[in-house]
Amino acid sequence: MSIEAKEEFRPKIVAFCCNWCSYAGADLAGSSRLSYPADVKIIRVPCSCRVNPMFILRAFEKGADGVIICGCHPGDCHYTTGNFYARRRMTLLFSMLDFIGVESGRTRVEWVSAAEGVKFSATMNEFVEKIRSLGKNVRLEDLRCQNV
Amino acid sequence: MYKIAKKDLPALFRRIAAGKELYLPLENGGQVNFGVWDEGGSVSLDTLKTVKSPKDAFFPQSETLYTCRRDGKNLSVDPEALQEQEFVLFGVKACDVRGFEILDQVFLADPVDTFYEARRAHATIVSLACHEPEETCFCNVFDIDCAAPAGDVASWSIGETLYWKPLTQKGEALTEAVKDLLAQAQEEPVESEKNSIRAIVEKLPYSHLSLEGWGGGALEEAFDSPLWEELYKPCLACGTCTFVCPTCQCYDIKDYDTGHGVQRYRCWDSCMYSDFTMMAHGNNRTSQMQRFRQRFMHKLVYFPANNDGIYSCVGCGRCVEKCPSALHIVKVIKTFAEASKSKHTGGEQP
């Protein structure tokens, strides 16, 4: 392996997945052996509505390059309405991040059902690709967290 | 006494900045604050008051004390290096120079604050007389002469010329380093400028503010005064007054988790904040009245009580300008002085 290839940019990506649909979708992707880059790490939350904007900013602060939130499809929320609130919150938050100049591709919401292992894997592949093209997150990182 | 044409100031700055870090009042988005100058920096020596005082140069709003790094279960601790680079603070007003002396009382007293000490030792202060003092100024109440500022070099901005007078050895050294840019000058224009400044100071609304009722001896009386209960009410409990103040010196020490260790840093704190001096059991000042009282008692009673009568206010008037509720030290001083006067002249107790 050449040195160049070794230093290829490997983004840090945090995926918040709701327990009922998307986490199960990720499980299905796993049991179907549908691969996606190891850069994606999943945090299980009960519902997409549990994701606080502060969690997202915290991830960026600590050096994440992309954050994706996955939940049940609108109308299918285990808690009936959680993802509707999540949708509004994230729309506004993403718009604000975009407004202050953070690249809009770094954040994403995707609805993935428990049956959509294929979609989960495809989404993650796509998202990682997008983050790789955007490069390292420098606009929302706390410099103190850089491991030097 | 030396002088330099104002148009040549960039050359002077460049010269100083070549060997040392140079702090100047810089304009950013309509606001002027001290900052490290570089080519292209928008210098504003005409601004009477920077938003923040220049105390950041010695006591930054936030500074790392040491860094712990974690490697498995092993920890290593790296103390933050002390200031080693020489730097020049240019354009400091008389009140702010006095502000440094007050901070010295705190940080250079035993136990010495080494971070502060190192910065003080490496700094040369070029002060600047206040050409046009404003209605919020009351430095002369604390015997500060804004026409003849202290510092290592004093300067006066008169017309198109900056007059320059070294006052200390450090000042002489700096003068030596830039001497080819300076020309010899007469004292006379400076003297006349001083007179004109002092004449304006006489006319300032707060110039004759009475400090009656204050000072180290007023402890119990002032502390128990019912006036606080009335005074504090509009206070929003923000930290604006403390953060723009040249003499506020309280700080908090906090840890930041960097993911691979901890950075211990200190940052300015404000006695106006509800978590100021928070301890495990809670807070010893539970109401905003108590927090409000603390700030003024500290500046006007406790500090003079412990520092030979020196008040820890320099009359810069920044808080007077910036308080969102138009509530500030002048209001407090006056209210107490009036109450004290009426009491001593047999007037009604407030």
Add this chain to the structure above:
Amino acid sequence: MQRVGVFVCHCGSNIAATVDVKKVAEMALMEPGVVHAEDYQYMCSEAGQARIQEAIREKQLTGIVVCSCSPRMHETTFRTAAQRAGLNPYMVEIANIREHCSWIHKDMEEATKKAVLLMRAAVAKVNLNTPLRPGESRVTKRALVIGGGIAGIQTALDIADAGYEVDIVEKTPSIGGRMSQLDKTFPTLDCSACILTPKMVEANAHERITIYTYSEVEKVTGFVGDFTVDIRKKARSVDMNKCTGCGVCQEKCPSKKTPSEFNRGLSTRSAIYTPFAQAIPNVPVIDREHCIKFQTGKCGVCAKVCQAGAIDYEQKDEIITQKYGAIVVATGFDMIRLDDYDEYAYSQSKDVVTSLELERIMNAAGPTKGHLERLSDGKAPKEIVFIQCVGSRCADNRGKSYCSKICCMYTAKHAMLIRDKYPDVNVTVFYIDVRTPGKNFDEFYRRAVEEYGVNYIKGQVGKVIPQPDGRLLVQGVDLIDNRQILKEADMVVLAAAIEPDPDVRKIATMLTASIDTNNFLTEAHAKLRPVESPTAGIFLSGVCQGPKDIPETVSQAGAAAVKAIGLLAKDKLLTNPCTAHSDELLCNGCSQCANVCPYGAISYEDRQVNDHGIREVRRIAVVNDALCQGCGACTVTCPSGAMDLQGFSNRQILAEVDALCR
């Protein structure tokens, strides 16, 4: 500080082949709080669990992390194991290093690195875990069944037979449902009424079953074990206690022009009516919309002729409030409306009928007394065409994407019955596929084709054109012979798709039970929990969950009953401890959280608080643990962070974020 044990599972080679499990265990020991780490072949095995329990006891562990398969798989297993060793089950966290790691990554180094991160996140979380204890709530030993069709009746009978009180709420004047409208049933061809009526009677006579007909569920509050339901008993205008069911009122009623719902509008009924002869209860209702007395104030014939004096024009709707431990939804189905299928001329010709209408036509108690005749002119048809999948298996938005499941079989039944009774009538069936899975189903279909000579054509009908002579021109294709077919028919029967009763959406909302895009109620698990709704205490019976035939409906009804009985048999329920809680010192009482709570679990109270010496009365949010399902919507709405979720607290999630971004 916690004492954490980390257990890394090989899962045979499922994990160990791609993740260096020894390395993960070794790295775990570097983490704060971790005092024990080991790896083992199958952590979920008896031996694996024993190792965990031993470590908990010997190392006095206060929390454990199992790096293994998905928590959806074995979280409960490990929690139970930990509990047996004396550890609080909520001090267990799972790092999913199989589905989310070893199974999707190939490179060992990379997968191991990720597994270590996932382990660290779980350790970071468990370090902040606190022991949680489920609360208890009582169980009301009474069940509510919504819907009085065969599904509801069967469920009610089974629950009642087990010894619990059951109430059936039926919106029409009689129980019986769709099955009561059917003539014969496949594949045995026994008479529907003959097998249904005894069940109806049994339910009616059962000492533990109360039937509320002409009633609707109005409001549901509460939660599993303790629902409170308001039932609106609509004014019947007939005193149920006095009426003898003699039927004179119906005979004498001068308003007889109302289309009969029971006969699908193919006949009319009086304004005071029982839907059908065997109705239970056999007490009529006055349809006030069509009653002359109610509309004009003049008439009152029924009151005059009623010997029992049962007619009560003053009767008002009555609200019955009752507590239940379990609720079974059995709201059934209806046929879709055919407005969008005008190519089949349903609205243009009386001789184009739906299969349910045909059931009524064939039925001896139906509009034609069981004679097969054209509704337009009363003539006996000679040529009948059946069209399958009208609105089922539909690719476009007009119909339903699903298969209605029952149509193939009932069409075979219809065809067979017609050919049997009227051998001179030609029967042609246009179909996409004939689907006959089920005991004796395919044999039944083959009999229709082979013994009764029903003409099955694989292909769809494009258009049905009413002819000037009253006959119907059917344009179709034969896909096997690949040719156009033009066929003149006397009657066309449409196998219209079935859909959940439209009222189910309203009911699902009241119950906070989830519903899919087709309005079928969603089951908690498609395979493993097919008769439970994800909302605890709500069970599903019959077609409200998905298309099914009578035997399936009855078996599902029984299954739902068993689930409900299982719940009612308990005296107390343990509640999910992962609920939201409000910190009284941080709460603003602003009511934002209640706005987003889907369970109405948040209320406010004025409470005396002591905020570090400041004593005052504050409006504080209070979460009802039994109602809270732990979604966390409130926690994000709360600006001060007063509202937090146990088991998924702000700090726990942040700790995971930090660990993953390290």
Add this chain to the structure above:
Amino acid sequence: MPECVKTMSQAEREIHLMTAQQQTTQTQVVNRAKELLADGTVARVLGWKAGELPYAPQPAYFEKEEDLEEFVYNGFCGANLSKYMIEASKLDGKTLVCLKPCDTYSFRQLMKEHRVDREKAYIIGVGCKGKLDIEKIKAQGIKGIQSIQGAERTDDADTLTIQTLYGERTCAYADVMLERCHVCKGKEHMIFDELIGESRDTKDRDRFAQVKEIEAMTPGERFAFFQKELSRCIRCNACRNVCPACSCRKCVFDSSQFDSAQKANADPFEEKMFHIIRAFHVAGRCTDCGECSRVCPQGIPLHLFNRKFIKDINEFYGEYQAGADLEPRGPLTSYVFEDVEPGIVAERG
């Protein structure tokens, strides 16, 4: 719809207005306040009193009639007093509070959130003809201010005359108004017990013009813009503490809930975190009263954050004005099935 609790009969009110016609709003308020204090309707008055400087009146409570001699109401009374009503609601008796039209939106929003007690407030809706920004006056190079004439705007006096240590200066009233007055929400009071003084709609700008300008920039330019603006933030919390929507008993940035108790900008991330989260927490609740920008000692245009959210809410979920109604659900506590997806942000580019 404005809520008007009629405490005076229409006739009484007309007479009151007629006799008061020649008086300034200040005198009328003082007279009325004295009456209400005297008859025990209210226990105290919350208004403004003359400060140390001519341009800095101070929010103040008056409990005695004679104290009201110090009461002042003029163009410098920009402070939104509705937030003080949170504490005043805990006191015994009613508090007479003077609210300008835009302040009443805040009061209603606080009512909705149960943070103020309507029963504890006697609201005098004071007229407003635009409030002044001392920073803008000073930005014209006016310093050493001794006195100011014309701070009480009338129809025929639209100029400020300012005596300074360095001579007399004048400036046009409209040129030195607060930013928020240029995008005035209108002269209607949303809630009041009685009205005193006339108001003027001073709107002469597009409320979202600046937001649109920034939106039109490239991400890099936007980043540079906010980096520069926010770099001045000293985390004094004046914006938060003055904000009527930031009414939390304990702010998340002061508590350990999210490990977010930060007091200083040790890193540029923190000021972004603080201002984004603050704006997010008040999104759908912020009435756009503009107090945050008014009090910022560093002149950061903080209202841009709030306006961005308001603009998005209006575009995505329909026009919404916080505090214009008492409907408990706001844009972030409601939804419709067809809401836009968050992906719209990236799609818009």
